[in-house]
Amino acid sequence: MLFDHLVVGAKTLAEAQAIVENALGLPMQPGGQHSVFHTHNALMGLEDGIYLEAIAPDPAAPKPQRPRWYDLDRFSGPARLSNWACAVEDMTADLDQMPEGVGAPVDVARGSLKWRMAVSQDGTTPFDNLWPALIEWPPGAHPAARLTPTRVRLKRLTLVHPDADTLATALTTHLNDPRVGFEVGPVAMHAVFDTPHGERSL
Template structure:
């Protein structure tokens, strides 16, 4: 049986400074430096949430050449203020995981940044199913990066996925999902929201 485990959250924004400022103001903590993703023309900043969990602010890198494909996390369509956009699940065998799930989750790309090596499923158009609320899948081919991030004192308490077809999404993922903190809510509008414990109390990020 393929098991999918929560890995990280993605916040998108028009630019990296705006996204970083929004998360830092919302949670009252500082983000750590991230890096660049030349294949996608993006860059990020990071916040550790647990030994094997984190949050990233990821945006288009204005200094990078435009990629020859759509960027991940729907970044080619991003507009408006920063928001919580996506969630990522990790697995030990991404090819087996994709074969067990419905089409649309993307094709596997082999990626690297410094010492980090990972494989990730990215749709050809950059847009995940269920209005972007279907999880992105990742397989780490190196030690997980989260233990190397500064201890932020933050921990994910709950992640809620609101969608008109939330029940369908739940049924698709539940046979594989090892993530009791994930809630599926039937709502008219698609949106993510995360409840996070911080050193100064419980806070929320919303999409």
Template structure:
């Protein structure tokens, strides 16, 4: 079983606001808008490298509200854009589910155009450890980065801070292969910070 950091997630109250914020920081254009009918959300993506990407996502005001919790705790999100989650890719989601904490959530299947994937979604939509524990995904189609232009962006480091850092480390132990650029530290509150290398220098996003 192999695990890889698949993408970083920035939640936003408004998708256009989130895209403009991220484009201003990274100084690159994002891909056109995509929508997730099952979740009532929409997003923009940009490639981080040849195997991972950066996502800005928000509730879609024109979509019907689903009868279940939206992913990434978007039902409860407010305020300015924020790096709030990360996603780890695997080739056997059932095995990953067995290795994850018992309350991680349920496996759900999704499709959008030519893309198909499965993800583990918490019943209440809230990722474990306030988003510091990753959402787990298994692709059943081409990966999105195979169809995105490269923007000379690279993930240098993802810093996770949490009041229960020791518990977080234990929960992440089975997924150590995805931790090459990830550090975990103690803190009074949960936070995610990403250092992105770009043509114009190093950029921190939180």
């Protein structure tokens, strides 16, 4: 697995986008509408080939026929860093090595962009959504290459969970990324960034 992107969830896209822009001091770019899950998003390119996504249910779309990804149907409270995703080259093979509850491959599209995402039947991921969603991009399709450079770099993503040691052991079997750390505590995610305005966090 490779670190792919961070996700800020909210009840509305305006809320998700505002918390990102206020925290990092830079504008996000328009994204679009997603098939299957009927969400919409805005994006911000980060350094090192990753990106930041603000996402929420799309009020202009009908209710999807299955629970939305990123557990958005049960989202409550203020907009916040709520999920993250890691890329894999062969999702079918890699899913056999993952914990129960990561999900099954779903073909998704946003405009002309198409990819596969592992999504569980209830839209969640293991460890109270701290396990990364798995994504498989076609060659040359990664959104980060299409986004305006911002000079924002992720320094640290901290995953906080009551059973952080078990999460760390399970995840580091698949992901070797020094930016990802673990702490014991109530479920939460914290990210620290280097930006043109200095260090900022979500």
